[in-house]
């Protein structure tokens with residue numbers, strides 16, 4: 001896949017791009033709604049002998065448009081999203097820098113400079129996609145141009161509610177992991193590097209791998225979870241129990257949230273290695289215990305629960 005980064009105003013140069021079908025949107029999480037849009041794009045490209053393209057943005061438009069609610073953490077940070085799009089068979093990904101200059105473009109200018117000039121012949125977007133100044137452009141205005149054909153993808157919903165990045169982010173903060181995973185179509189994952197913790201885990205009988213997230217991820221809320229874990233460059237999937245939190249038993253007001261995984265059937269030093277944690281089930285809230293005995297007693301129970309919850313994997 002070729003990634004083409006665009007910054008407005010764009011230097012006018014002939015990019016000689018082949019004709020393509022393009023899906024357009026931010027696509028954070030690549031959830032099942034996004035997968036429908038991308039699947040439609042792939043079908044249109046194959047039907048019409050076009051290259052498969054995605055037009056996306058960076059950073060999230062809210063950084064420019066809604067400073068109070070600005071999103072600076074992601075379900076699939078840009079590098080992860082690009083890797084996933086490549087795995088889906090996408091040929092070109094246009095990453096347009098979302099700046100004030102871009103946000104201020106009229107819908108018409110956006111279409112001419114970022115769709116027609118890019119030799120895009122089929123545009124595929126969700127039913128609620130908007131673009132251009134004040135979000136004035138939509139699926140219906142996109143359909144008015146003769147230079148390309150537009151397809152609006154119907155809403156994908158669960159119990160009447162649209163599958164959306166916003167809802168998945170909320171679910172992750174309220175321990176509704178099953179709902180988030182159902183919308184994603186896969187277990188939520190975070191990639192990171194294994195770093196040294198306070199080295200207490202081993203002394204209390206539960207050694208943990210501490211994961212320092214590699215990007216600005218939206219982390220699941222503090223709590224204990226049943227997870228699976230993979231080291232980069234290794235096929236084996238390990239099962240484990242994970243604590244996301246600030247260890248209130250030992251610290252009064254630690255601000256930094258740590259992600260630590262106690263793996264079953266694992267006894268190796270893996271500091272410095274890259275790994276991915278897949279979140280499957282929520283077990284309980286993180287608590288301040290009276291001391292090490294009460295903590296280890298609970299961790300043993302967490303472990304048994306996790307073994308049971310993960311037994312069918």
Ligand SMILES: Cc1cc2nc3c(=O)[nH]c(=O)nc-3n(C[C@H](O)[C@H](O)[C@H](O)COP(=O)(O)O)c2cc1C
Pocket residue numbers: 197198199200201202206208210224241242243246247248249250260261262285286287288289295299302303
């Ligand atoms: C499954 C699991 C559950 C945990 N639950 C809590 C908890 O509720 N409260 C708490 O203070 N620490 C909790 N911890 C964190 C432990 O305090 C931590 O693993 C231990 O202090 C070792 O930390 P270290 O790896 O930084 O040395 C939990 C850890 C695991 C693996």
Ligand SMILES: Nc1ncnc2c1ncn2[C@@H]1O[C@H](COP(=O)(O)OP(=O)(O)OP(=O)(O)O)[C@@H](O)[C@H]1O
Pocket residue numbers: 024025026027028032033034036037124125126127128129153154155156157162163164165166167
């Ligand atoms: N559930 C869905 N069904 C159909 N299309 C969708 C769905 N969710 C998003 N899309 C479409 O996918 C593209 C990317 O959408 P976008 O990144 O805004 O996702 P979102 O999940 O709606 O995000 P947010 O919750 O941040 O609004 C857009 O074209 C959008 O219309």
